[in-house]
Amino acid sequence: MVARRATVRDMRRSNRAVLLSKIYLDGPLSRHELTQLTSLSPASVSTLVAEFIEEGLVEEAGSVESDGGRPRVLLRVAPSFGHVIGVDVGETRVTVELFDMSMAALAKADYPIEPNQLEPKVTVAHILEGITAVCAQAGVDQSTVLGVGVAFPGVVDSGEEGLVHAQHLGWADGVPIGTMLRAGTQIPVHIDNGAKTLGQAEMWFGAGRGTQHAVIALVGSGVGAAVVADGASYRGSRSSAGEWGHTTLVYGGRRCRCGALGCLEAYVGAEGILDRYRDANGRSAPGIDEESAIGALIAAADSSPTASEVLNQTVGYLGAGIATLINLFNPERIVLGGWAGTALGGRWLPEIRAAAAKHALKLPFAQTTITLCELGPDAVALGAATLPVARLLADGGLRPAAAAQAALVRGPRVRIPPR
Amino acid sequence: MVARRATVRDMRRSNRAVLLSKIYLDGPLSRHELTQLTSLSPASVSTLVAEFIEEGLVEEAGSVESDGGRPRVLLRVAPSFGHVIGVDVGETRVTVELFDMSMAALAKADYPIEPNQLEPKVTVAHILEGITAVCAQAGVDQSTVLGVGVAFPGVVDSGEEGLVHAQHLGWADGVPIGTMLRAGTQIPVHIDNGAKTLGQAEMWFGAGRGTQHAVIALVGSGVGAAVVADGASYRGSRSSAGEWGHTTLVYGGRRCRCGALGCLEAYVGAEGILDRYRDANGRSAPGIDEESAIGALIAAADSSPTASEVLNQTVGYLGAGIATLINLFNPERIVLGGWAGTALGGRWLPEIRAAAAKHALKLPFAQTTITLCELGPDAVALGAATLPVARLLADGGLRPAAAAQAALVRGPRVRIPPR
DNA sequence: GAGACTTATTTCATATCATAAAATCGAGGC
DNA sequence: GCCTCGATTTTATGATATGAAATAAGTCTC
Structure with missing residues (x-):
């Protein structure tokens, strides 16, 4: 410190x-x-x-x-007292939500992203439009909005510019989203990674409440984690800590979409699970999108030995991945979330715990409870909206602007010279 | 926070x-x-x-x-101003060292541990005897000793009792070393894991200087890490964070001495390397102990294709393990240490970096430098001795006892009642 | 060698703040 | 109406960092 x-x-x-x-x-x-x-x-x-x-x-x-x-x-x-806005930038849509200080949702706006319109400019325009829209919708003056939190699927480099590196959006080079947004609105902007904002939401309002050391482990199409240490988000030197999905689990194993071999994500990410099923079964699981395909797979676990086998393996991999988190971070609690994580955990949580026990050291494992998340993936925007609130709390309710203004009003103290 | x-x-x-x-x-x-x-x-x-x-x-x-x-x-x-004592409890010996405030070594005492005398009592007796011995040797009054830092090879649970779980010493159940030591000396006692004290030494006096986020990765007979975040040791909820050696690297792979399959330690720990060489070569590497065997193996890398092959694989595994640290902790610097880590890194550091690059995400990898440690394994006692110094600095030089005494001397303020 | 100049450190008056102790408040009980 | 009890507010006090001014301790110039 x-x-x-x-x-x-x-x-x-x-x-x-x-x-x-x-x-x-x-x-x-x-x-x-x-x-x-x-x-x-x-x-x-x-x-x-x-x-x-x-x-x-x-x-x-x-x-x-x-x-x-x-x-x-x-x-x-x-x-x-004021309002906050949370924005969830996903791979297919931008969701903007307005809350009051008690985090009651007041308004919401949705902007689908066309696959051919992934340019940062378009996303920024959606966000700015959404801010105006939700305020209008709820009849709230923008001056009462304390801040906007924006969550991105990718690495968000902290710092003035708010550089976002989001491969899945095709933003490989680092887009200065912070600068771009601040050019379009007066409202203070906070930017973070979506997994971290979801973790924040779980810590404040979900399964992480009351703990000081927790890891929110998220399994969906991608795999990531939000690490909380001493009650605060663990960010590392440049805010990209917690990239759990690309830790090596099977040295020399399956190729991951990140380019490396044997990443955890290549085994327990939705795509990884479905690929492994197809390899084992000879053809794909039915379903229009990944989410329904995983659902179908889980539903088939009772009747199809192949599905059961693949999912059992998944549970084993996931447990080993969780064990890595336990060994390295020694948390009080692991919260398993993300849509695929919730689906798997809903049915196989005891087995996942057992697999983690097999791969973790006994002592830290015994000090950790493993539970399911409580909020669901929609909480990304909620978590993003907590960013300005967290800022306010950390500043003791003295908004930086207000604090600066107070200093200004008080002015340079004029000293009366002695006679 | x-x-x-x-x-x-x-x-x-x-x-x-x-x-x-x-x-x-x-x-x-x-x-x-x-x-x-x-x-x-x-x-x-x-x-x-x-x-x-x-x-x-x-x-x-x-x-x-x-x-x-x-x-x-x-x-x-x-x-x-005062003195500090650092103790390194190893698997074969207890080393006690006395320093002044500038960390200049003033005296040293060594106590071999007989393999059949692993009882905690014996170790504690060695430590207490060592404290007396080094003070006598240097002509230093024990009252000038600000504190004793003791490093153990195992998980050290923070807290009053100072519970130590050290499998390699046969202390599986948690020995209340803190309580035992405090019964034998007046000097304030600090207890920590050896990897963490070595890390602390590297942070203050070695390759970690000037960084706020670093991981000291230690490879010897065992494999561990000391994580430093925001300038302070990262401990997790119960001080056992950083158990890098038992993260799963090869799912379902070699059995590790911890009982699990595929741990990093089973591949890059000294024993793991030698076992893999024996498996590949048909017979063991020459050498009386692990250290000389590893030395012989490295020396044979140029002439023996088998040795070269095994060591190349080791470099690959180690790189992947380091990549896990980079992905999860996003440090500014990785410091590779431990006797085996130093030996490997001394010769194959560029290759280790390349292997890490292959397995880590590009962005956090680019933000991390990977260097060799500067201090060598003897610094465990030095690092342990920094614990009381760190305490003193954090307290602003107000020794808790002195602070309490000052309050006592000042006494309850007596208020003169108004007329 | 004296005075000018420069930079480091100390002194002093002041404003801010948490606190202990005392006072006050707001309700129920007799 | 008066008493008791616990919660909150008021008041007097001491601890603290700070800006500004003063002082200290050198070098430089002529």
Whole structure:
């Protein structure tokens, strides 16, 4: 951790962040409870909460009688304090969703991407149009939108430009999506990888709640993971950590679409499963798209020995892949998600656990629980929308702009010279 | 990250920590330079440094002329402020080493472990005896020892008890080494895994210097890794993160000594290499122990096609294993170490890099440099000795005991009641 | 060799902040 | 109406970093 110098102001911001995060994530809570949970003094809690209420960030939400004494007043982050937008850029469509602070969905817009229109410009236009559209649809002024989170299927390099490398969109070279979006809207933009935003959603509202160390393992057409360490997303030096799908599982094995041999994705990704089935069976599983084909395969597991065999193998590979995560990250919890992961886990979770046990070290395995995700793949946009909220919480509710403005209004302090 | 409430005192401790760490890790530095590097005000630097000097933590170390102005006075952490001890518990011996604050070695003691005397009690006795011995040898009073860091070959569960699970020592069940050691000495005890302490040494004094995200990949008889994220050791929920050796590399492959099939260690660990050579060659590589056998094998690479073949395969496996680290952790740097890793890397580093490139995703691979370690396996004890130093720096030089005592001396503040 | 100049460090007055202690509030019980 | 109890707010205080001004410690110029 890079420690930074601290001033009294940083202290206040930090305490505001602690308090606000507690109210948001574990609220509604009374001042008294907040005192205990944050170990701040009652005086500080009182002062800070008064500030929050003054700013419209927090509001009172009923009270709880306490036998004999003054009742506790419950506090929550005001759902109407502002709005956030989450965008899920998929391989076939762009989904834009508007939420209030409580993450209640207010409006939604969908833009199919034509396979021949994969240019970044088109995607950016869809996103910008979607922002306008959802705000109009819900009758919300854009100035109340705290931020837009955008999730992409690919590696998102953190940094000013917001470089996105998305092979499946044909963006091999790194598209400066951040710069492009900021040119089209005033709203603060946050960009991240879709697996990471889905992981964030599961951490806040799904199967990851209450843990500080978790890995959200996602299996769909692609295979990826979102790693959470000490309660925060693990990003590595350039934000591309967690590329689980392309770890080598079978040295020298099947060719993966990334070009390498033996990647996990080539075995447990939807395409990998279907390819292996076709190889074993002589012809493809029925189904218009991958999703229905996998569904058909799973449905056939009882009747078709080949399907059963292929899926059993898949479970074994998946377990070994999960074991790698357990050995390397030592999480409290593995959350298995993604549409294919959910489908497999729904039926074979005990077998997946057993396969992981076979390949992981005993001690870290015993410290890990393996569960299914709770939110489903649609939560990518929800997770993206949490990005500006997370920013707000980390800043203690002091929006950077507001903070800068406050400093400006206060102005350079003029000192009266001594006589 | 778990944010905690902050008080003005926390602020001071934090600023002391920032300042002291800079002086220790990048020193000697002048107050002026510290002002720029920490972004603290000159006033604060001056005050804090005065405190450090008063406490004997920091001392002046010459000055640098500056053309025209007042010369800068250089500051460094006083080497004689205190001492630290590092202990390396290996499979065959216990090494205890005494250092001053500048990590200059002052004394050393060695205790061979007889194969039939693997009981924890014996090891603990060696450590305690070693502490006394090195202090006596160097004429150092034990009260000046800030702490003892002890490195074990196995999983070390953080927490009060200091549970150590070391299969190679026959300690399968978790031995409460922390409790046992604390019963025998007053000196604060820190316990960690040997790979992690070696990694720490490389980060501070070796090939990891200057990076915030690195993985120290260690290949010897066993295979492990020390992961550093954001400048701090990545531990996971229960400190056993980084068990690289038992990630599955060849699904269904060779049996590993951990019991699973296809672990990385079964292919690139010393035993794995020698076994594969024996399988290919029909008989074992010459050598009394693993280390000389591996040395002989590498020496024979030019003349023996079989040796060459086996080592080439090893390079391929190792590259794939490194690629897994790159994909999952997205480090700035991979440092290859361990005695076997150093030997292999010394000769085939370009080939290892190429093999990693073949198995890693292009983007994270391009962001990573792969280098050899600089310190050698003896640095385990050095790394262990950095644990108490790291503690001191993180606490801003306020030893917990001293801090508590200060609070005690100050006593409960008595308030004079108003008239 | 004296004064000008330059750069580093220290001193001082000030504003910010969390906190302990005391006061106040809001309800039920008698 | 008065008392009790627990929650919250008010008040006085001490700790802290900081900008600005002052001071220190050299070199350079003439």
